């Protein structure tokens with residue numbers, strides 16, 4: 067058990083398919099204690115289910131668009147764990163649906179851009195602000211989730227790609243800032259996984275199929291596998307790893323072409 071008696075606050079559970087659910091499972095298997103957050107009453111039921119399954123210490127409200135909720139989060143965590151926390155996990159991404167369907171230059175709006183960057187990128191900085199004192203007490207670490215759309219274009223991912231690029235840059239700037247206090251900051255760039263955030267995305271099936279064909283492992287990744295990588299990055303086994311974007315994508319990000327893909331263009 068690499069996280070025995072370690073304490074984590076975990077955002078982003080919306081269903082059993084959520085990447086955050088896989089992370090909660092792995093952290094809990096490794097002996098961690100968890101506090102879970104939910105954005106609104108609609109999602110609270112699912113987070114309560116997770117809390118029961120993983121024996122969470124508390125379930126707290128956190129809509130990352132609301133600064134008051136961050137202030138409440140800090141106060142609640144200070145009272146639950148006055149000795150500090152070992153990590154905070156950010157597994158949140160959102161853009162208005164109209165931003166993710168159509169030609170990038172045409173569909174992107176000032177408002178859509180602002181919401182995507184606020185909820186998907188600034189919120190990680192807000193989470194760091196709210197937890198940095200508690201993290202510094204135990205040399206804790208921050209972890210977020212990104213996607214390859216930050217570096218390369220994917221049809222319809224659109225302004226989320228810009229928000230993920232911003233999120234990844236924030237990993238480097240926060241790692242540089244908080245490193246002096248012993249706090250590490252990393253991201254996992256995960257391969258595509260069918261979650262609520264991916265459901266209703268037109269062409270998601272093809273993205274999964276293309277990924278499987280490109281992967282050195284010849285398959286897609288699971289929330290359990292992202293969870294296990296998260297456990298590593300939140301544990302002392304990774305104590306010299308900070309400011310990194312770690313790929314949990316079956317190797318796809320380092321493949322240019324392979325026989326499976328090339329065969330589709332044969333004669």
Ligand code: NAD
Nearest residue numbers: 078079080084085105129130158159211258259261262263
């Ligand atoms: P998901 O739908 O299960 O999780 C997204 C979460 O964001 C939900 O729990 C939702 O409640 C939360 N959220 C949205 N707006 C919020 C707000 N205002 N306040 C608080 N929480 C809010 O989907 P997921 O795929 O597990 O997404 C988790 C993270 O993983 C996201 O950052 C996503 O971009 C990233 N990611 C997903 C994939 C994929 O293919 N599914 C791949 C790489 C990275």
Ligand code: 0WE
Nearest residue numbers: 159160161162163213221222223258263264267
């Ligand atoms: O980061 C994500 C999910 C991003 C996302 C998805 C939605 C759908 C519903 C953000 N906001 C919303 N808003 C909604 O209203 N992924 C990495 C999964 C994903 O989403 C895509 C993808 C992939 C992969 C959207 C288009 C193309 C590919």
